[in-house]
Amino acid sequence: MVNIFLSRGNTAMFAMLLFIGILSFTQVEFTAAQSVGVCYGRNGDNLPTQQETVDLYKSNGIGRMRIYDPDERSLQALKGSNIELILGVPNDKLQSLNDAGAATDWINTNVKAYSSDVKFKYIAVGNEVEPNANEAQYVLPAMRNIQNAISSANLQDQIKVSTAIKSSLVTNSYPPNNGVFSDSASGYIKPIVDFLVSNRAPLLANLYPYFSHVENQQTVPLNYALFTQQGTNDAGYQNLFDALLDSLYAALEKAGASNVNVVVSESGWPSDGGVAANVDNAGTYYRNLINHVKGGTPKRPNGPIETYLFAMFDENRKDGEESEKHFGLFRPDKSPKYQLSYN
Template sequence: MGLFNAKDSKAPMAPILLFLGFLISGLELTGAQVGVCYGRNGNNLPAEGDVIGLYNSNGIGRMRIYEPYQPTLDALRGSNIELIIGILNNNLQALTDAATATDWVQNNVRNYSPDVKFLYIAVGNEVHPNDAEAQFVLPAMQNIQNAIVSANLQDQIKVSTAIDTTLLGNSYPPSAGVFSDSASSYINPIITFLVNNGAPLLANVYPYFSYTGNTKDIALPYALFTSPGVVVTDPDGNRGYQNLFDALLDSLYSALEKAGAPNLQIVVSESGWPSDGGTAATVENAGTYYNNLINHVKGGTPKRPGQAIETYLFSMFDENLKAVPPELERHFGLFSPDKQPKYQLTFG
C-alpha cells in the first residue's frame, strides 16, 4: 500500500465566448452540487417527510440512499432532489437472475419515475475482490442495465457500483496509482462496463481513514484542506498536492488510466469526517473538513483541473444503531437526530 491508501478575429467571437464561458461555468457548478448520503441505521431519526424538508430547507439537491425504501421514495416524489439509489450487497446474488432485476427496476424505479429524479443505481457498496458477493456484482449490473434500457431510461439513469480506495495497490505519488493485482481481475470488467454504458465510477473517498492509518507520515492539515502550501509534489507533470482528498482521487484516476479508461469520470459517492469516537474525531475538525470539501469540489484536482467533482457527504444524521466498534461510525452526521445542524454549512 502507498502513503495515501486505507480519484484571429476576436470581436465577432466575443459574445459567443462569453456565452460559452457562462455555460461552462454553469455546468461546472451543477456538477459540483454537493449531495448528502441518507442512512437510516438509527432508532431516533426524523420521519421521512421531515428529512426531505430538511434537505430542501438547506438547499441540498442530491441524496444517496443505500436500498430502496418505499417511505423515502414516496417522500421524494415531486421534491426535485436527484437520487443515487443503492442495492445492498446481500441482494446482489438474486439480481443475477434477469427477471428479478427487471422486477427490481419496475418496483423501485419505474413506479416512481419521473416523480423521483433518479441519477444512478449503485449496484453494491464497497465489495472487495475476495468477498463472496464479488462474483455477483457485474452480472447484477448487466441485468439492471438491461432492465433500464427496456424501460427506455438509459439516458437518464446510469448503472454503477461504489468502490473504496483499498482496491488500490499503490497510490503514492498519485501518478503511480494502480489497482492491486487481486483487485484488477474484479474491477477491470466493471470498468469496461462503465465505459461502454457512459456511466461514472462511484468511489467512497475518505482522507480521514488514510490519515488515521498513517499519522506518522500524513499531517492533519493535509487531510483537512488547511495546509498553507504544497505538501506533495508529483514528478509526473510536476503536479503539486495541497490536500489528501485530491491525492486520493487522482490516484484513482491514474489507476483508471492504467486500466485503459482515461476518460472515465469518478463521482465521489461518500466522503466525511467523524465528530467523535476516534483519533482527531472532533466537531471542530469535522466542521473544517466538510466546509472545505464543499468549497473545494467546485474546482477539480491537479490531474483534472477545472472539472467540478460531484460529491456526496457522509452522512445526513448520526446513526446510533450502526455496528461498533469503532464507535466513530455512529458520528458522521451533519445533523443530530433532532434535525439540529452540527456545523454551519452552505450547500447551495
C-alpha cells in the same frame, strides 16, 4: 473618449448576447452549487421521518441524495422534490439480481414506478464489496441485468449503472500518478471498468482522508487531510482528497478507462469516537470539502467534482468502530451540527 452608437437592431442583439452571457454564468454557478450531495442512511434511533428528511434537504439547498436501499417511504417523499438520487442495491440483494427476471422486477418496482416524479441519476449496484468476498462474483452480472432492465424501461438516457468501491482497491498511490489497481483487486474491478466504459457510466468511489490519516498518522499529517496545509508536497499536492482521487484516475488510465469519470459517492469526517474525531476537525473538513469540489484536481482540473457528503445523521446503530456512529451533519432533532452552506 469613444462614442458607441447602437442602432435599434444592434441594441436588441447586445441585449440578447448579454442575456446569454448571464444565463451561461448562472448555469455554471448552478452546476458548481449542485456538485455537493448528502448520503441519507437510516441506521439510527429517533431519526426524522423520510418526509421530514427530504424537507430538510430542500430547506438547506441540498440538491442530491444517496440512499442505500429502495425504501418506499423515502421514494414517496422524494416525489416532485427535484432532488437527484443515487439509489443503492444492498449487497445482500446482489445474488438474487443475477436472475434477469428478478432484476427487471426490481427496476419496475423501485425505479420505473417512480421515474416520472423522482430524479434517479445512478443505480449503485453494491457498496464497498471486497474483491475476495463471496458477493463479488455477483456484482457485474447484477449490473448487466440492471442495465438491461433500465434499457427495457427506456430510462437508459436518464440513469447510469455503477458500483461504489473503496479507495483501498488502489495501491502504489504515492505519488498519485503511480496509482494502480492492486493484484488482488484487478481481476474483480477490470471487467466492471470495461462495463462502465461500454455504457459511458462513472465509477462511484468512497474517499475518506480521515481513515488514511488515522491509519498512517506519521506519514499523513492532519492538515494535509483537512485541506489546511500551506503549500504542496513533493508530489505537487496540497491535500489528501485530491491525491486519493487522482491515484484512482491513474489506476483507471492503466486499466484502459481514461474516459471514465469518478463520482465521490461518500466522503466525511466523524465528530467523535476516534483519533482526530471532534466537531472542530469535522466542521473544518466539511466546509473545506464543499468549497474545494467546486474545482478539480491536479490530474483532472476541470471541475466541479460530483461529491456526496457522509452523512445526513449520526447512526448510533452502525457496527464497527465508535467513530462510524458520528458522521452526521444533523442531529436527530434536525438541528445542524455545523454551520455549512451547501449551495
